[in-house]
Amino acid sequence: MTRVHNFNAGPAALPLEAIERAQKELVEIDGTGMSILEHSHREPTYEKAHREAIALLREYLSIPDSHDVLFMQGGARMQFAFVPLNLLHAGKSADYLVTGTWAKQAHEEATLVAASYGAKARKVISTEVDKKFTRVPAPSEFTLDPEAAYVHLTSNNTLFGSQWTSYPETGTVPLVCDMSSDFGSRAIDWSKVAVAYAGAQKNVGPAGVTIVVARKDLVAAGRTDIPQIFRYKAYAESESLLNTPPVFAIYMLRNTVRALLDWGGLSAIAKEGEEKAALLDATVDAEPDFWRAPVEKASRSRMNVVFRLPTEELEKAFLSQATKAGLVGLKGHRSVGGVRASIYTAVRKPAVEALVSFMNDFAAKNG
């Protein structure tokens, strides 16, 4: 088998060793005569993988005791509802910073939730212009409500390829971040981030499990007039074993984070991430007549590098020839178009070097 260079936006590339371990153990794990898929979630074989997944995530991202690590289901989209349902009490208002499609939907879902019991989700600012988002705002552009229940932002905008380089100061107001597409790619200052949530399927695992890292005081003070299965507190108290968890997704997350630690841990991964993004940025910027980056330089994502070619025909040719050269998943989101290279943790530097080399050849031939 020749493994392709996989630039999918998510589900995305996983460490080969994480997949190979799963393959080896899939029919029988630990000499138990059955698959990890067939074990009870209340018995030691699975419990060990489950607890290891939590412990390794804590180690990898230096998550302190002040925060709970929860495994939930439904993707980040489900959290668009669960965040206000848990943390936005009646009569209160939450602040939403809208910098992309998912940030906008998070605000819309929160608005629906809040309206049902007399709370509010305030859109602080939106950087949408002509249905496109090309930047995150500067702190000077908006004023946060000092009485807000929380401030919500999307740390990386997967579709448009923009990212918050640093988060705005929120003082004593809890900062809640949808980190779906950069969770696990760079250090997080947990003294400033009250809640981080993420679908695992970009940087730390497969689809099917949603990670919520939340300050314990907020979890404990969560609303109790919502169904138990919606409550962060119920997941925290049961170590995310309230009901049957998505067993295989959590097991694969464990394998994935184990691989990331074996590759040198977060500092090494983050350093490589900067180098990968810089390589692509430099390639695009070197030929401004051929490549065009729609996102403002200061807001460019280190995860999803989006660029356009002079014509849509050239973009089609680029994507088709890239696929033939073993560089796959480069098509931009259907609502944005162009090319998008998603360079998550398991997309190693040689894959990016191969893409850069292909880009330079293509520009030379077609420029």
Add this chain to the structure above:
Amino acid sequence: MTRVHNFNAGPAALPLEAIERAQKELVEIDGTGMSILEHSHREPTYEKAHREAIALLREYLSIPDSHDVLFMQGGARMQFAFVPLNLLHAGKSADYLVTGTWAKQAHEEATLVAASYGAKARKVISTEVDKKFTRVPAPSEFTLDPEAAYVHLTSNNTLFGSQWTSYPETGTVPLVCDMSSDFGSRAIDWSKVAVAYAGAQKNVGPAGVTIVVARKDLVAAGRTDIPQIFRYKAYAESESLLNTPPVFAIYMLRNTVRALLDWGGLSAIAKEGEEKAALLDATVDAEPDFWRAPVEKASRSRMNVVFRLPTEELEKAFLSQATKAGLVGLKGHRSVGGVRASIYTAVRKPAVEALVSFMNDFAAKNG
């Protein structure tokens, strides 16, 4: 490897051929140079498995066009909230038949949901006595509300080992069934079942995906003042690709249902199921001084056969010796005790015959 006889209550045994197919394809599927875990959910390789999973389920359970097949996340427990959120409109009342722990929780979650917008979840009857449930009620014991939004029941009570042999007549009131532990084990009369939901991890797949089969008119008329990610309608309109689905769980469900069809389909599986349950029932009933079935005969489950031994010491010895003999997962639920043999679709007749033989030997030695 020696494969054990797996009587786990869920996650549970899966067809070996379904697991082996996944193992073979795990590092590379269909010559694509990547794992099914790494494919985009918007590209043909995954979409094919996704659509096949829906089509095979329809074929296996003869699901008519009148019903949508939805793949969701969060387990049956999440549906305890989603069912009323979608189907119980303000000012209306729903009827709940409480025959076990999950039925009770379904009613409790619905009560919380309903209270938040002026609806009601009425407990029609409960068969709980001294914290135990040993039967399902006869139709003569309760009166349903002819104006109810729906009637909710739990078709099989996994913990206590009881099951509705046939469903009560609900006239024009939609019947909503939590079928988590018998979905896929017997024929369903879709002219009488408006909504069936089930975690896949008993009879048709691994943990991580929840199946909802719901009448299209009810889906279309669902409440719209709830978050989009809670709406059955949003899943139906997107073919359950509203957001990233639990890719691997759905892929494995596809493999599992494929195997069940290859084994002869539902009629063969249901026939074998009756034979398996009858074998165990006969074994228990043949030695009433040794084995004791706590569930009333007419209410006994064909999925989870629960029985007690004369003493707790003998139960411990039974479980320990059974495990050594390669018969695993037989421990009763912690809230019930005793022995529970879960005999789902992938637990074939030879496994049950091995258990019966072990039981007869054990009774002869210890009786």
